[in-house]
Amino acid sequence: HKNPVKTGFGIAPVNIALSKYWGKRDVALNLPTNSSLSISLPGLGTQTHLTWLPTLGQDAISLNGQRLSSEHKFAKRLSAFLDFFRPNLAGHFQVITHNSVPTAAGLASSASGYAALVLALNDAFEWQLSLQQLSLLARLGSGSASRSLFPGFARWHKGKQDNGMDSYAEALPESWPEFCVGLLEIDIQEKPLGSTAGMQKTVETCEIYQAWPEKAEKDVNIIQKAIQNKDLTTLGETAENNALTMHATMISTWPPILYWQAESVAAMHQIWALRNQGHSVYFTMDAGPNLKLLFLETEKPALLQAFPNLKVIQPFKVI
Ligand code: PMV
Known part of the structure; x- marks a missing residue:
């Protein structure tokens, strides 16, 4: 098989920024005007199963048990993001995603969503990328998603480069049980x-x-x-x-x-x-x-x- 079925899974937490990201210096690449710092919330987030099917005619995206039409704004945005990663134009992705937070209610479901999705892609295509590299890819889906690859506190460096290669998040080592x-x-x-x-x-x-x-x-x-x-x-x-x-x-x-x-x-x-x-x-x-x-x-x-x-x-x- 030249393009066999690929399947992967990803899970990621939501995060709350303690110092916020507000403003893009590059809209296409989601490059921020400023750095930000967050805390991830374990147990709240997204689980995503992804399958690449060489014979599927269009992306099939389901959210919380409901199949979305290809015109749904969430499905359109997700398919546009997946365009970065398609092995060829014949096959398509099946994405089954579950959020344990209300979608689009200021609880950062897009952050955990794109972080879980890049983890699922990394699993499916066996890229074996580092969390730093995955953070950079998640950033392309949603800026705050760059911080959802990590548990605990994370700092997203705004970066200086125009190509965004230095704009990713990293975990802070501190733990704070109280x-x-x-x-x-x-x-x-x-x-x-x-x-x-x-x-x-x-x-x-x-x-x-x-x-x-x-x-x-x-x-x-x-x-x-x-x-x-x-x-x-x-x-x-x-x-x-x-x-x-x-x-x-x-x-x-x-x-x-x-x-x-x-x-x-x-x-x-x-x-x-x-x-x-x-x-x-x-x-x-x-x-x-x-x-x-x-x-x-x-x-x-x-x-x-x-x-x-x-x-x-x-x-x-x-x-
Ligand atoms: O990642 P986006 O595009 O959903 O932007 C997140 C913006 C805020 O949640 C308001 C601030 C932040 O840093 O999370």
Whole structure:
């Protein structure tokens, strides 16, 4: 057989950026204007089975048990990404993918999705690429996916080259067993504006955007040091301020981009009130209305009391 059936599997976690990626310097290659730093959430993410069939007439993509039409925007984007990797134009891919997070609700399902997909491709075609090389490939699908190849903390280097060969993520070595992320679900509806379009509009029309890349680069370094020092106060203050600064650039875009809902703002006030009462808790937010809380294990009982629906994840705690 010249083109035998190839089959592979990949699994990857979602990640939450503590210092955000917002803005592309190259849209086609997903090259960011700034570096970013994230924490992966074990147990939440994507599992993907991929098969290359030399006789299949078109890609067959299913998401959470449902076969998508080739016109579905998720299927179109995935097929366009797979174009990079087709052994020939006769055969096609079958992709069966399951997310354990709501798709497109600001919970980074595209990050775990493209990371799982490149792992499945690497398995199917026996490339034996390093995680660094796979991170670079995942980046082409979705920028934040570059960080989902790793458990724990990861830093995505923005890189300098125009071809993107130095823009990939790496794991940070630190483990922090007491560190918790709490998912506060406000709304799981699909976001009205995707991050690619949101970033482009921000870069084009936000007059305060110039301040962002420098601030983001600084925050990545501060957060990395805070992780090394196990300093939750510095990590939390920097991450919360970083997220609010990113959202300030979105809000000052025209037409304005506001992912928050009234309940998001109410939750922020509740968190600030808890902080005033002496609780060490901070939040971050992405391109959606949900909040992600950052705190240590000791604050877990108080936070579960304040937010009964909070889903607490301890990324480094072995169960
Ligand atoms: O990877 P994308 O294109 O979905 O962009 C992610 C953007 C944010 O989630 C808002 C920030 C980040 O760094 O994850």
